[in-house]
Amino acid sequence: MSDFxxxxxxxxxxxxxxxxxxxxxxxxxxxxxxxxxxxxAKDLGLSYRKAWAQLKAMEESSPFLLLERRTGGTGGGASLLTDETVELLKRFEKLRDQVNRKADQCFATCFAEESAHADA
Amino acid sequence: MSDFxxxxxxxxxxxxxxxxxxxxxxxxxxxxxxxxxxxxAKDLGLSYRKAWAQLKAMEESSPFLLLERRTGGTGGGASLLTDETVELLKRFEKLRDQVNRKADQCFATCFAEESAHADA
DNA sequence: TGTCGTTGTGCGTGATTTGCATAACGGTAA
DNA sequence: TTACCGTTATGCAAATCACGCACAACGACA
Structure with missing residues (x-):
């Protein structure tokens, strides 16, 4: 039962x-x-097309502006996250890590044959 | 920040x-x-084809027999979960519910404007 | 005014998914 | 023994989706 x-x-x-x-x-x-x-996109190894599609989907339902885009100009252009987006990322990361940690705990409890309680 | x-x-x-x-x-x-x-499959509103494909995928990596199948015979055939599968379902359901509950808690903590600590 | 590297987008190609159609099976009853 | 029935099992064509190439627009700077 614990090959999972x-x-x-x-x-x-x-x-x-x-x-x-x-x-x-x-x-x-x-x-x-x-x-x-x-x-x-290059950094993550995905196509610009795909990255752009994801941003578009996010922006269509976002309650606030996600990023400032600049087309043309020095360097050809640029994109910069808004302060709200930076804050959102912080909160999401914390949330995600907490849930993941808890998931590992629950798994140990539900699926281990004999589990001492872990207190990480 | 809390339209989410x-x-x-x-x-x-x-x-x-x-x-x-x-x-x-x-x-x-x-x-x-x-x-x-x-x-x-009918019960869940999905095609037999798809249900069958999912079972096949599961069986290819399952450490134990998932279900007993009977082709032909009374009623045309039947399928019955093994005891181990029934046990697996119980454990998974418990695990899933615990993680979901914890996720809700963490969300309240990380995203509520003013959050009293909930102790459910 | 030309250059450069961005943002933004149309569209053809390939992969994946979907569902129809059909074969095989075996208890039961005639 | 044999026909019947509804199930398991599967091939294959059609539709749908995802991917990525190719190209247009943009604007600060030299």
Whole structure:
């Protein structure tokens, strides 16, 4: 009964539609690091097309502006996360980590043959 | 910041491949209720083809026999969960509910404007 | 005014999913 | 023994979806 591993995903929704999950979290983080959607996509090994589609989906249901885009100009353009987005990422990361940790705990309790209580 | 709802999924893997998640849990439960794959599929509103594919995928990585199948005979045939599968479903349901409950708690903590600590 | 690297988008191609159609099976009853 | 019935099991064509190439628009700076 214990050949299993547990996995879990946590994400936020708006109006029943997916808003922010792990993939989009990584994308936004990469934009923050790299300063542009294009560089972020390359960084993560995904196509600009796909990254752009994810951002569009997010923006369609976001209650606030996600990022400032600049087309043309020095460097060809750039994209910058808003303060609210940076704050959102922080909260989401904390939430996700807490849930993952709890999932591991529950798994140990429900599926281990003989489990001493872990107190991590 | 609080137009969001939290969602989470929990599932089991074997050898890095998805084994038991919410959809397959519902399928197996429906087989238990209905006594056949066909009736279970109708019950859930999915095609027999798809239900069968899910079972096949599970069986390819399952450490034990999932269900007994009978082709032909009275009623045309039938399918019955093994005792181990019934036990697995119980444990998974418990695990899933615990993780979901914890996710709701964490969400309240991380995203509520002013949150008194909930102690459910 | 030309250059450059962005953002933004149309569209053809390939992969994946879906569902229809059909074969095989075996208890039961005639 | 044989026909019947509803199930398990599967091949295959059609539809749907995802991917990524190719290209247009943009604007600060030299």
């Amino acid at each position: 591993r547990i996995r879990s995903k946590t994400w936020l929704e708006v109006d029943g539609k997916p808003f922010l999950g792990d993939g989009r979290f990584r994308l936004l983080s990469a934009i923050q690091r790299n300063g542009s959607i294009n560089a972020a | 709802r939290i969602r989470s999924k929990t599932w089991l893997e074997v050898d890095g491949k998805p084994f038991l998640g919410d959809g397959r849990f519902r399928l197996l439960s429906a087989i238990q209720r209905n006594g056949s794959i066909n009736a279970a």
